[in-house]
Amino acid sequence: MSRKKNKSSRSRPPTPLSLERWAHKAAAAQQRGAFAEAATYYTKVVTSDPNQASIWHALAGVQYQSGDHRSAIGSLRQAVAVEPNNVDYLNDLGGLLLAANELSSAEDVLRSVTVLQPTFAHGHYNLSDALYRQGNLSGALAELEKVIKLDPNYAPAYFNHGIALRDLGNMRGAVESFNKTVALQADNERAYFELARLFAALNFVSESISNYRRYVSLVPGDIQAVIEFAKTLHRNGETDEALQILERYIQTGPPNERMAICFGEILYNAGQLEKAEQTFVAALERFPEATQAAVGLSRLRRYRDHNDPVIQILRHSLEDASTLADSAPIHFALGKVFDDLGEFDTAFRHFKAGNEILSERVSYDKVKAEAEVGQLIEVFSPATITQYAALASGSEKPLLIVGMPRSGTTLVEQILASHKDTVGAGELAFFQTLAHQLPRIVGSAEQYPRCWEQLTQSVASEIITQYLTLLERHDGAAARVTDKMPSNYRHIGMLRCLFKNARIIVCRRDPRDVALSTYFQYFSERLDYAWSLSDIAHCYVQHERLVRHWLAILSDGIITIDYSDLVTSNESTTRRILNFAGLDWDPNCLKFHQIDRDVKTASNWQVRQPIYTFALDRWRNYESQLTDFTSQLRLERDRYGI
Numbered sequence: 001m002s003r004k005k006n007k008s009s010r011s012r013p014p015t016p017l018s019l020e021r022w023a024h025k026a027a028a029a030q031q032r033g034a035f036a037e038a039a040t041y042y043t044k045v046v047t048s049d050p051n052q053a054s055i056w057h058a059l060a061g062v063q064y065q066s067g068d069h070r071s072a073i074g075s076l077r078q079a080v081a082v083e084p085n086n087v088d089y090l091n092d093l094g095g096l097l098l099a100a101n102e103l104s105s106a107e108d109v110l111r112s113v114t115v116l117q118p119t120f121a122h123g124h125y126n127l128s129d130a131l132y133r134q135g136n137l138s139g140a141l142a143e144l145e146k147v148i149k150l151d152p153n154y155a156p157a158y159f160n161h162g163i164a165l166r167d168l169g170n171m172r173g174a175v176e177s178f179n180k181t182v183a184l185q186a187d188n189e190r191a192y193f194e195l196a197r198l199f200a201a202l203n204f205v206s207e208s209i210s211n212y213r214r215y216v217s218l219v220p221g222d223i224q225a226v227i228e229f230a231k232t233l234h235r236n237g238e239t240d241e242a243l244q245i246l247e248r249y250i251q252t253g254p255p256n257e258r259m260a261i262c263f264g265e266i267l268y269n270a271g272q273l274e275k276a277e278q279t280f281v282a283a284l285e286r287f288p289e290a291t292q293a294a295v296g297l298s299r300l301r302r303y304r305d306h307n308d309p310v311i312q313i314l315r316h317s318l319e320d321a322s323t324l325a326d327s328a329p330i331h332f333a334l335g336k337v338f339d340d341l342g343e344f345d346t347a348f349r350h351f352k353a354g355n356e357i358l359s360e361r362v363s364y365d366k367v368k369a370e371a372e373v374g375q376l377i378e379v380f381s382p383a384t385i386t387q388y389a390a391l392a393s394g395s396e397k398p399l400l401i402v403g404m405p406r407s408g409t410t411l412v413e414q415i416l417a418s419h420k421d422t423v424g425a426g427e428l429a430f431f432q433t434l435a436h437q438l439p440r441i442v443g444s445a446e447q448y449p450r451c452w453e454q455l456t457q458s459v460a461s462e463i464i465t466q467y468l469t470l471l472e473r474h475d476g477a478a479a480r481v482t483d484k485m486p487s488n489y490r491h492i493g494m495l496r497c498l499f500k501n502a503r504i505i506v507c508r509r510d511p512r513d514v515a516l517s518t519y520f521q522y523f524s525e526r527l528d529y530a531w532s533l534s535d536i537a538h539c540y541v542q543h544e545r546l547v548r549h550w551l552a553i554l555s556d557g558i559i560t561i562d563y564s565d566l567v568t569s570n571e572s573t574t575r576r577i578l579n580f581a582g583l584d585w586d587p588n589c590l591k592f593h594q595i596d597r598d599v600k601t602a603s604n605w606q607v608r609q610p611i612y613t614f615a616l617d618r619w620r621n622y623e624s625q626l627t628d629f630t631s632q633l634r635l636e637r638d639r640y641g642i
Contacts, residue, residue, distance in 0.1 A: 014048045023055060030058070035066035046078070053082035057089055064096065072096055087117045094126050098133075106130040114143075121150040125157055132164060140164050155185035162194060171198050189218040193225060196232070203433040205236045223249075227262045234266050237426070237474060242266055257283060261292040273300060284313065291317040291330060298333040303340040311337055328357040332522040339520070344621045351520050358522075359531035366538050369529075372490075373542045379449040380493025382553045388497035391460040396501045397471055399480040399581055402489040403507030404543050405527065406517035408563035412507055413484040414592040415566075415574055419583055423475035428483045430467055431491040452494070464498055480581055489543060492550045492558070502557065503581055506547055509563035511540050512619035515629055533629040541636035548642065567616055 014022075026041035042059035046052050056079035063072035076093040083089060090113045097106035107130040113123035128143035141164045147157040162177030175198050181191040192215040199208035212229035219225065226249060233242035246263040253259075260283040267276035277300050283293035294313040303311065314334050321327035331354030338347035399416065401409045417424030434441075435448040442459060444451035471481040480503075488495070495502055515536045518527070529535035550558060559580050565573045574589050619626060 014044075019045050019048060019052075023058075026055075026058065026062075030062050030065075035062045038062040039066070046075075050078070051082055053079045053086065053089070056082065057092070060092070060096075069096060069100055073100060085116055087113055087120060087123065090116070091120070091123050091126060094123075094130070098126065098129055101133075103130050103134050107134070119150055121147045121154060121157075124150070125154070125160075128157075128160060128164075132160070137164050137168050141168070153184055155181050155188065158184065159188060159191055159194075162191070166194065166198065171202055174198055175202075187218065189215055192218070193222075196225075196228070200228075200232055203429045205232060208232050209236060209238070223253075223256055223259060227258060230262060230266065234269065239266060239270050243270070255286055257287045257290050257293075260286070261290065261296065264293065264296050268296065268300065276300060288313075289317070289320075291326075295329050295333040298336050303337045306341065308337075324357045324360075328354045329522050330354075331357070332520070335520060339621075348622055348625050354522065355519060355531040362528045362531070364529040364532065364535040364539070366535070369539065369542050373546050376449050376490060376493060376546060377549045379452055380497070380553075384452075385493065385496055385553060388455075388460075389500050391455075391457055392496070392498055392500035393464045393468070394501050395464075395468060395499060396503070396582065397468065397479070397481055398495070398499050398502040399482045400488055400492075400495060400502060400504045401482055401484040401486075401507065402492070402504060403486050404509070404514050404518070404540060405486050405523075405530075406514050406521065407486070407507040407509040408561065408566055409484045409486050409507045411563075411566055411592075412505055412561060412577065413482045415577065415589050416480070416482050416581065416583075418588045418592045419480075419578065419586045420588065421479040421583055421586075422482065422581070423478040423480075424482045424484070425471060425474045426483075427485040428470065429485065430470055430483070431488050431494060432485065434463065435491060435494070449494070452497075455497075460498060467498070480583065489547055489550075492554070496554060496557070500557075504550075504554075504558040505577065505580070506550075506558065506560045507563065508560050510617070510619065511537075511633055512626055512630065513563075513617070514540060515626070516619050516622055533626070534632055537629050537632040538636055540633065541640065541642065544637070544642050545640050564616055 022041045022045050026038045026045070029035075029041065030038035039059060039062045042055055042062065045055045046059060049055075056075050060072040060075035060079065063069075063075060073093065073096050076089060076096060079089045080086065080093055090109055094106050094110035094113060097103075097109060107127065110123060110127040110130055113120060114127055117123060124143045124146045128140040128147070131137075131143060132140035141161065144157050144161040144164065147154055148161065151157070158177050158181040162174040162181065165171075165174040165177060175195060178191045178195045178198070181188050182195075185191070192211045196208050196211035196215060199205070199211060209229070209232055212225065212232055216222065216225055216229055226245065230242040230246050233239070233245070243263070243266060246259060246266070249256075249259055250263060260279060264276045264279035264283065267273075267279055277297065280293040280296040280300070283290045284297075287293070291313070294310050294317065297310045298314065301310070311334075314330055314337065318327055318330045318334065321330060331350045335347045335350035335354065338344075338350060341347075399422070401412050401416075403409050413424045413426075416422045438444075438448045438455075439446060439451045442451055442454040442456070444454045446454075471483070474481055486507075489506065492504055495504070515533055518530050518536055519533055521530070523530045529539040547560075551560070559576075561573065561577060571590060575585065578585060578589065
């Protein structure tokens with residue numbers, strides 16, 4: 001006869017020895033990866049004795065390892081309830097709440113960590129993450145600075161410090177933080193990527209290239225980075241390498257639409273128009289909905305047939321565009337196509353639609369523009385030019401070509417670059433960047449141009465050396481190197497104070513044609529006035545106002561060239577340009593369209609053609625749409641007696 005068990009013996013609580021045995025079994029199971037078994041034993045322990053904080057913590061660990069993050073958070077809360085001042089438990093709870101995107105709760109927990117243990121660097125680091133992800137950039141930055149002070153070798157803190165500074169607009173500070181990151185952690189590929197982008201934004205192109213090069217060597221499969229790298233190489237004149245990199249990826253990697261489009265665009269800029277067209281056609285064959293390939297083809301051809309497949313693709317793409325931003329370049333492409341077809345009202349409707357979309361992103365401040373021109377006229381007076389002549393270089397290498405966009409600057413450069421003693425450097429951002437950085441360089445609280453009077457001989461010499469080095473990088477032996485950044489018309493005073501023998505060519509064109517060519521061009525966001533005919537009229541007159549000042553105070557070294565003279569009297573105008581530049585006659589300058597060089601502007605296609613006249617008085621096709629523009633232009637000119 002079997003003995004009946006006593007009921008009280010079955011309900012007897014586990015002994016400390018039993019709890020210890022379960023804990024050992026749980027730890028062994030966890031070590032061999034049997035997380036469910038480990039969780040079962042840990043749960044038995046805390047069910048029997050809920051005050052076992054270390055077991056709650058261990059249970060949270062196996063729950064996290066098995067992917068049950070919600071249960072892990074609950075177990076950690078139990079551990080903290082038992083030991084509310086345990087920094088390790090609190091920090092782990094904060095980390096799990098961050099992973100669960102419970103940011104406000106994570107912030108509360110992590111703040112308690114930093115209060116309990118102010119010298120715990122990782123607690124401040126986690127708190128900075130919670131603050132950053134809630135948009136509190138200044139708070140995140142303050143916590144990261146505490147981390148760096150506590151542990152100067154904490155590389156991830158420097159990286160996040162750079163990210164916060166970048167987002168706050170402090171690009172130079174961000175560069176310093178990312179440089180510190182890679183000094184401590186040479187394989188931190190994201191830091192190289194951030195540096196590459198920051199240096200590109202700061203117009204430090206060679207530094208950008210070196211960091212892109214390092215990044216893509218570490219992460220060769222990042223297609224977007226390779227594309228950005230190629231574009232930056234191209235921007236720096238290293239187009240052959242850019243094309244080689246892209247072609248190698250296209251030939252060896254999986255088909256990629258963005259890569260193909262980038263390849264076609266750089267081929268287009270490099271003057272390899274036939275290969276660019278082949279690339280865009282091939283992209284459309286492989287990716288039938290490749291809108292950017294159709295946009296690229298719209299620039300390469302003149303359209304005469306409404307049924308052209310490219311037009312159909314653009315129309316369908318416009319219908320399918322998911323956002324207004326996506327539709328903007330399509331509107332510009334269709335505007336160009338219908339202009340080719342002679343359907344000017346339809347063309348203008350598309351151009352207007354594209355410009356209205358882009359005008360939402362940027363705004364043109366007329367009051368600010370007028371004030372800036374007024375300051376330039378005031379600061380760079382005849383007396384200033386004379387005063388700084390003693391600091392200036394006597395080099396005759398710089399040859400600036402300036403004017404409003406679409407006024408003929410690219411054509412003039414192409415003519416000059418055809419000369420045996422001249423090289424075209426394209427649009428150099430040197431003086432734009434210098435104007436932005438000058439207050440910091442000279443240690444002035446005044447912005448440019450008012451900070452100019454604090455320029456010293458040593459600073460002037462350094463700037464002169466930097467610019468000449470930049471020009472010589474394009475061709476050290478050339479007698480002249482052209483810099484055709486159109487907006488340098490704003491910096492003619494600064495240029496002449498630094499280079500007393502530099503020559504300046506100001507390009508002019510009928511303002512109605514300038515307005516249309518600007519309004520019809522997809523400039524992305526580079527020009528804040530380009531999206532409104534009213535703003536273009538205002539900017540054009542401010543340009544005239546400033547150029548009139550330069551012509552009045554500079555007795556030599558500056559001439560104006562009219563676009564119509566280039567087109568109707570090309571040889572005589574070319575001779576005038578060469579004579580002004582101090583160059584002998586070179587008949588190659590009349591064959592400028594045959595030169596093989598990069599042209600990175602909207603005028604690329606045009607300067608590959610012989611001289612043509614159809615662009616003269618193009619505005620007549622849109623006379624009715626220009627009524628308000630011409631009226632405002634007249635009013636603005638009257639204000640300044642122009």
